[in-house]
Amino acid sequence: MSKFKRESITFKLEEADRELLEKVCRARGESLSSFVRRALRREFARLGFLSQDEVKALELNLKEVEPGAF
Numbered sequence: 001m002s003k004f005k006r007e008s009i010t011f012k013l014e015e016a017d018r019e020l021l022e023k024v025c026r027a028r029g030e031s032l033s034s035f036v037r038r039a040l041r042r043e044f045a046r047l048g049f050l051s052q053d054e055v056k057a058l059e060l061n062l063k064e065v066e067p068g069a070f
Helices: 015-028 030-044 052-057
Strands: none
Touching: 015 030, 030 052
């Protein structure tokens, strides 16, 4: 069991974005939720809100992180 509490969030997407999201997730064998969680964490990392280790775990190059982070 995860040590983190998860909550549901509802948001709206353009139909074309929803269709593309579903297509990508099907191709990867991944759930919509998993894809969105990872995309959010990658953006948090890029903005400098995650540690260097977390950035590396997301397979991001540290050069992709905004200057002044860390």
